[in-house]
Amino acid sequence: MGRIYSEVFSYCLVRQSAATTSTSTLQFGSTANSATGLSQTSILSVPAYPTFYYVSMVGITVDGVDLGIPSSNFAINLTDSSGGVIFDSGTTHTTLDQTSIDAIVQKFQTLVTYPEVNLTSQGFNLPCYDVSQVANLTFPSMAFQFTAAAGTGNVDFPLAFENIFVAADNLGDYQCLVIDVASGVENSVIGNIAMGDHLVEYDLVNHVIGWKQQVC
Numbered sequence: 668m669g670r671i672y673s674e675v676f677s678y679c680l681v682r683q684s685a686a687t688t689s690t691s692t693l694q695f696g697s698t699a700n701s702a703t704g705l706s707q708t709s710i711l712s713v714p715a716y717p718t719f720y721y722v723s724m725v726g727i728t729v730d731g732v733d734l735g736i737p738s739s740n741f742a743i744n745l746t747d748s749s750g751g752v753i754f755d756s757g758t759t760h761t762t763l764d765q766t767s768i769d770a771i772v773q774k775f776q777t778l779v780t781y782p783e784v785n786l787t788s789q790g791f792n793l794p795c796y797d798v799s800q801v802a803n804l805t806f807p808s809m810a811f812q813f814t815a816a817a818g819t820g821n822v823d824f825p826l827a828f829e830n831i832f833v834a835a836d837n838l839g840d841y842q843c844l845v846i847d848v849a850s851g852v853e854n855s856v857i858g859n860i861a862m863g864d865h866l867v868e869y870d871l872v873n874h875v876i877g878w879k880q881q882v883c
Contacts, residue, residue, distance in 0.1 A: 705877030
């Protein structure tokens with residue numbers, strides 16, 4: 668999108684539970700480039716897919732604890748352009764490799780104390796929890812880690828409850844972890860549910876993607 672209309676653009680997507688009157692925002696040019704306090708990672712050049720926004724993801728944390736997933740799980744194979752991780756607001760669910768998903772599920776099953784329910788018949792293949800008797804939900808936080816654009820250290824893309832869980836029913840009594848499996852040759856995707864209540868800025872001049880959490 669940015670390559671068509673502007674070299675800098677940003678959006679802020681409303682979270683799943685936002686009021687139906689709430690709208691996401693999309694900005695171009697100098698207005699889009701006015702945000703401060705952004706965490707940034709570099710956009711990687713992948714000649715086979717020049718319109719995709721590839722990034723260098725290096726890990727995942729749950730409640731601040733690194734899951735120990737090798738960074739190679741997120742790397743792109745430059746020989747055949749398979750694998751890798753992209754930001755894509757046009758994809759709803761985040762997709763990751765099976766090993767990463769298994770590590771996330773194992774950690775959540777260790778930390779979450781709500782009753783687990785099987786809702787595979789409804790298309791939910793990851794753990795779902797019965798929260799019908801819970802007044803104030805508390806779920807572990809999660810973050811994707813990326814190589815900092817500044818070249819030193821890593822930066823977190825923080826994920827709140829609504830960035831990784833969806834309600835399986837209209838009342839919200841059943842909450843399901845929602846991450847799809849990417850096959851071995853597909854890229855992993857940071858989808859739009861994960862981006863809810865984040866300002867995300869694409870700066871194609873400086874080849875960086877930046878973000879910060881905020882109410883959209």
